[in-house]
Amino acid sequence: MNDTKAKKPVTEILALLVSILFLLGMMSFLSPCGPMDDGTFMSCHRAGTALRLLSGAAVIVSAAGLFRHSFARIADILLVILGIASIVIPGNIIRLCMMPEMKCRAVMKPGAMVFAILLIALAVADFVIGSKKNRS
DSSP states (O other): OOTTTSOOOHHHHHHHHHHHHHHHHHTTTTOOOOOOTTSOOOTHHHHHHHHHHHHHHHHHHHHHHHHOGGGHHHHHHHHHHHHHHHHHIIIIIBOOOSSTTSHIIIIIHHHHHHHHHHHHHHHHHHHHHHHHHHHO
């Protein structure tokens, strides 16, 4: 099957859009707490950096899956892994601030979870759709 002639599933396009919104969110309204008065950062800053990297990787992977049909199934698997990492890293692997009202706990972590769950759902749906197409 020719990559340029293959019809793109809506799930692949949505995954790319969600990935871009995730990255833009991590660079703006979902970003973690800013620097302290002495200029140093709290541990949540590292979690925010990790989430920016994961969301950036999701943009690259979803774009590659959209434009290279032969990479689509691998892209789906990678998006699931990136989504799971985006859920697990903040607060589990990298500590967040202790107070629940801090931006990293109140905004960044829940926002990242929403985007990650959307990416996982879209990747799984695309994988299932792709598997059914390959069987036909």
